[in-house]
Amino acid sequence: MSRSTRATAKDVARASGVSQTTVSFVLNDAAGHVSQETRERVQQAARALGYVPNGSAQALRKGASRIVLLNVEGIPTGSSLGGYIHGLDAELASHNHVLLVLHGHLSSQALSDVAQAVSARAVIDLSNAGHADALATDTHTSLDAFSAQADVPVRHLVDRGHRHIATVLPDTPELQALAGLRERLIRQAAHTAGLDGCPTLVLPSSLGPAEERLRSFRAEHPEVTAVVAYNDDLALVTLAAMRRIGLRAPADLAVIGFDDTPHGALFSPALTTVHIDAEAIGRIAARKALGLPAADTTPEPARVIVRESG
Structure with a gap:
């Protein structure tokens, strides 16, 4: 099979018809609960695809310890991530495992070194989706779950008559994995709703530069009436x-956020936002990391918390 890129654990899972967690157990010699037939199917698929695990994958030391690592570098913990961590921690604790949350600026190799040092059972790296396959964890599942409800605010705005919607993304490199995925799904939802285009406004967190970016964006896209x-x-x-440039929400520009953080309700105008069942997503991530079925845990559908801004 000719491939332009190196095969990943996700490719092996797809080819053998199993989960990435099962692939991780088999290829890291921690597959005691996996049938011999499944083990051989995974190994055959890995050989056929030419899969070679990198150093990070080797950090999963046969599931020797009861420690699961979560790397959240740069991701605000006051948002849905807080609920995600709570659910992940609670579910792991119910199976006698411990969650270790890392907030530092870690390279892939540094994360691998930490995993090796504690003989981590699994690693979930939400800050660097580019290494998710190598780490053979639930990273992609978690990112997908956080972003999959991106159509909810789009439908809300379309139902209120908006035909030109934009996305607002951070200029922080650490957030690009989740922000980029959410942007793509918002664009897909806009396309599905029959909207023409969905431009992106990248804003810094500092108010002065943000004001200038917004002013320029409005000049380039005067047709936009709402942002997610x-x-x-x-x-x-x-x-x-x-407010600094004299625009009102929602009369001039409707604004919707994500995460339903408490301070959104305190602003004037109060922020319309999207509530996500992050705790359930965390519980699902824990069960997948441990190779346990998660079908009995289903997150509640995302919903818009309607306030004044949108």
Whole structure:
């Protein structure tokens, strides 16, 4: 089979018809609960694809310890991530495992070194989706779950007559994995709704530069009547910048955030936002990391918390 890129654990899972967690157990010699037939199917698929695990994958030391690592570098913990961590921690604790949360600036190799040092059972790296396959964890599943409800605010705005919607993304490199995925799904939802285009406004967190970016964006895209921000913090920066240049929400520009953080309700105008069942997503991530079935845990559908801004 000719491939332009190196095969990943996700490719092996797809080819053998199993989960990435099962692939991780088999290829890291921790597959005691996996049938011999499944083990051989995974190994055959890995050989056929030419899969070679990198150093990070080797950090999963046969599931020797009861420690699961979660790397959240740069991701605001006051948002849905807080609920995600709570659910992940609670579910792991119910199976006698411990969650270790890392907030530092870690390279892939440094994360691998930490995993090796504690003989981690699994690693979930939300800050660097580019290494998710190598780490053979639930990273992609978690990112997908956080972003999959991106159509909810789009439908809300379309139902209120908006035909030109934009996304607002942070200029922080650490957030690009989740922000980029959410942007793509918002664009898909806009396309499905029959909207023409969905431009992106990249805003810094500082109010002065954000004001200038917003002013330039309005000049380039005067047709836009609503924006969906990456999270509540960025939505509030948008509202503050709007006030500085004399725009009102929602009369001039409707604004919706993500995460339903408490301070969104305290702003004026109060922020319309999207609530996500992050705790359930965390519980699912824990069960997948441990190779346990997660079908009995289903997150509640995302919903718009309607306030004044949108």
